[in-house]
Amino acid sequence: MSKLKTYKDIEDLIIKYGYDIISSPGMQSEKKFIQHGNISCYHHSLSVAYMSVWLAYKMKINVDMKSLIRGALLHDYFLYDWHIPDKSHKLHGFHHAKTALENARRDFSINDCETNIILTHMFPLNLKLPRYKESIIVNIADKICAIFEIFRYNFVDISQVEVK
Ligand SMILES: [Fe+2]
Numbered sequence: 001m002s003k004l005k006t007y008k009d010i011e012d013l014i015i016k017y018g019y020d021i022i023s024s025p026g027m028q029s030e031k032k033f034i035q036h037g038n039i040s041c042y043h044h045s046l047s048v049a050y051m052s053v054w055l056a057y058k059m060k061i062n063v064d065m066k067s068l069i070r071g072a073l074l075h076d077y078f079l080y081d082w083h084i085p086d087k088s089h090k091l092h093g094f095h096h097a098k099t100a101l102e103n104a105r106r107d108f109s110i111n112d113c114e115t116n117i118i119l120t121h122m123f124p125l126n127l128k129l130p131r132y133k134e135s136i137i138v139n140i141a142d143k144i145c146a147i148f149e150i151f152r153y154n155f156v157d158i159s160q161v162e163v164k
């Protein structure tokens, strides 16, 4: 953690711990789904992973880095475009964390910390309390990224973590 200095260091960590997730068909399909502004759910999820690692580093919090990154990458793994009107997309803000968790459990092996990160990332909109410091970090990172994205400020160049 103390050696983390540049974007490249964060990218290396994301690739190290999240490559199987990033390269999976499910995560790749997120490129089709808009999250905020003109940012895809795929881009948003990588941004949240970046921001989570950066926050942990800046606040000098000793974290389970692998769980932090994997939980951040999967926090919005609901796999649909919530802007398309559909009965199943109603109240998206309240339900998508649970859908993301179901999909993540189906496609990956996830631990308790990663489960809690996904399930509580919408707190306080969802009343499930974050139980791990990693959950709190992703919760905050998600909100910061959402604000940047709504104002179309792109702070992460995802080309480095793009998988071909
Ligand atoms: Fe979300």
Ligand SMILES: [Fe+2]
Pocket: 044, 048, 075, 076, 142
């Ligand atoms: Fe999110």
